[in-house]
Amino acid sequence: MTFSTPFAIQTGTSEVTLQSDEDRIFQVLMSTLNPLQKTKAYLVLFTEITEIKRLHQLLEH
Numbered sequence: 001m002t003f004s005t006p007f008a009i010q011t012g013t014s015e016v017t018l019q020s021d022e023d024r025i026f027q028v029l030m031s032t033l034n035p036l037q038k039t040k041a042y043l044v045l046f047t048e049i050t051e052i053k054r055l056h057q058l059l060e061h
Contacts, residue, residue, distance in 0.1 A: 011042075015049070025050045 013029045026046045033041040 023050070024048060025053050 011030050011032060013027060016026045016028050018024050018026065025048070027049050029045040029047075031043050033043055
């Protein structure tokens, strides 16, 4: 099974902005399910943080 993503796949936490009618910002957490096995199995969590980022910017200014 192959798939493509608009961002690089790597383990850890990163932020991704998906652009459409309204930009959305997601925090992406990716980790291997069992790093000792050779099977490529990942757990990927997407958390939509657009509003949190917007409010954070308002607090800074």
